[in-house]
Amino acid sequence: MDKRFNLCLIGFGNASRAFCKILLDHHESVKKITGHDVRVTAIAARSKGSLIDKDGINLENVLSRIEKHQKIHETESTDLDTLSLIEQSGADVMIEMSSLSIKDGQPAISHIEKAFDLGMHVVTANKGPIAWKYKALKKIADDKNLQFLYETTVMDGTPVFNLVRFTLPGCRVKSFKGILNSTTNFVIEEMEKGNDYESAIKQAQLEGFAEADPTLDIDGWDAAAKTTALANVLLGGDLTPLDIDRTGIGHITATDVNNALKDNKKIKLICEGGFKNGQVVGKVSPQLVEQSTLFATIDATSSLVSITTDLMGEVIIIEKNPEIQQTGYGIYSDLLTLLNGLHN
Amino acid sequence: MDKRFNLCLIGFGNASRAFCKILLDHHESVKKITGHDVRVTAIAARSKGSLIDKDGINLENVLSRIEKHQKIHETESTDLDTLSLIEQSGADVMIEMSSLSIKDGQPAISHIEKAFDLGMHVVTANKGPIAWKYKALKKIADDKNLQFLYETTVMDGTPVFNLVRFTLPGCRVKSFKGILNSTTNFVIEEMEKGNDYESAIKQAQLEGFAEADPTLDIDGWDAAAKTTALANVLLGGDLTPLDIDRTGIGHITATDVNNALKDNKKIKLICEGGFKNGQVVGKVSPQLVEQSTLFATIDATSSLVSITTDLMGEVIIIEKNPEIQQTGYGIYSDLLTLLNGLHN
Secondary structure (H helix, E strand, C coil): EEEEECCCCCEECCCHHHHHHHHHHHHHHHHHHHCCEEEEEEEEEECEHHHHHHHCHHHHHHHHHHHHHCCCCCCEEECCCCCHHHHHHCEEEEEEEECCCCCCCCCCCHHHHHHHHCEEEEEECCCCCHHHHHHHHHHHHHHHHEEECCCCHHHHHCHHHHHHHCCCCCCCCEEEEECCHHHHHHHHHHCCCCCHHHHHHHHHHHHCCCCCCCCCHCCCHHHHHHHHHHCCCCCCCCCCHHHHCCCCCCCCHHHHHHHHHHHCEEEEEEEEEEECCEEEEEEEEEEEECCCCHHHHHHCCCEEEEEEEEECCCCCCCEEECCCCHHHHHHHHHHHHHHHCCCC | CCEEEEEEECCCHHHHHHHHHHHHHHHHHHHHHHHHEEEEEEEEEECCCEEEEECCCCCCHHHHHHHHHCCCCCCCCCCCHHHHHHCCCCCEEEECCCCCCCCCCCCCHHHHHHHHHHHHHCEEEHHHHHHHHHHHHHHHHHHHHCCEEEHHHCCCCCCCCCCHHCCCCCCEEEEEEEEEEEEHHHHHHHCCCCCHHHHHHHHHHCCCCCCCCCCHHHCCCCHHHHHHHHHHHHHCCCHHHHHCCCCCCCCCCCHHHHHHHCCEEEEEEEEEEEECEEEEEEEEEEEECCCCHHHHHHHCCEEEEEECCCEEEEEEEEEEECCCHHHHHHHHHHHHHHHCCCCC
């Protein structure tokens, strides 16, 4: 007899729907491999309404309605606020995919606290809580013997946290360095091609990876949040994005980019973390890199993290031009990691 | 009460000794984390003799003797052949680190079969058995509920197999592509700098990563064995190195290398695997890559594998200029993975 395993989805944007599509395609194989009959019993879809169905929501139906720009359900949509929806979902895991509030991590943090309070495991694709309150949330999870997973927050489905956790056992991470913000990487690359800043931003927005307000990317806030997440999890820090020594790319001109090229260099927004006088520190800054080096080849929306450890030296992982499918997969991979980690 | 966990080490070369040093430094932390008191109870060190001590061999002592070019033990060295040593070791895991026989994988395969026969888990740093007999050995391990680990065989301690197994759950690997042979990569790079083939080989031998007989590297056999290992494990193949479409770099001249450079290209020995008409296939061949691309930046003894999957697209992992410590760590990481996977 397969065990029921119920999901509560907070947020029903592109990533959440990409996850649901993977879940639909793999429901039977997940059952076969993990012994769990996974169903979505609650969805909070903001302006599109919310829905609870303890027998399992018909995802095909819901995805099709959203694609037609309809409400999530014709008649049964609920008016519950998100915290009440989590409470009434009866879910085993709450998956936090609400919009990022990069300046404080809310209301995602309160969603997670509520879920833990109710004895639910948590998967978050929202980096806010990891950047703003990782240590405290992790402590609650550990105290209650609940799983807390967040692989998607830095490189979509490309493993960074799981890379260290599962494949570098016994290693202590000493530092990391990466390129982690697509918008800035893309904008600088467009400027290298002779396109101007404004049209590059517009293109990034059209392709869906830059926000309507691009300043959070351009000013380095998104990169700082990811740097904080890596510093908190991999180095045991207790930082917030405010603690990151942050410089964006807003001041960089076409002349700067061209001068770099003439000198066989490129400008990249680099995220770094490590220890200084025993304290965990993080930095985000545009840096010149030689064109013949690895970092210079990270193009468009690709990203990279180099991790330096005590026993294994330097290991580098790269995500190659991901699309929304990769974010959906990241959440799915956390779900499988969670199911594999259940001991009952 | 900590459980005793005994190791039998077959081979006591550089990698084996690097592993022992890590083990010495981390004996107490391994005990604390895994609850296992890990001891080496048998070592087969070829010309340096062999040793069995069921209470646990004094590794410090043995390492110091070998560094002084002495036999492994003054008086108690045994004359047992390797198979008898495995039998009498009373070990829980046999770690296969004997010299590679790239043309048939022996005698490492018979060591592993013996260990499984005795109910031991197996870790192999020797790629021969994975390239020549993976599928059959894996079946024996599965049938007997024993663990069979081999992370070190392709990229030292950099995770390739564990990357897929633990961090890309639910993904099916469709193909891979990599740069996996240090000697050829180094030799071509030296030729790019204007150094000749002969002196490049000598330098690689001095630095310890090229064999006394470099033809196995130059002719692509080492790369073919690694390609086979990846194809067998990640794609479910049942190939041997003879099945790989193999071209080495022996025919490449300084003129070829210079012509490539003039054209903003580099020559790299590329390993590839995938499916063709439903069959698993593998190929090793020198290829031209654009200087501005990722593959061109893999310098000296660094290596790279790009893995393309159904759900997660392309993920790339890079090992940056490893030394023997990284091979030792690979074996140590397999030991920890093994201990973490024990269910009793």
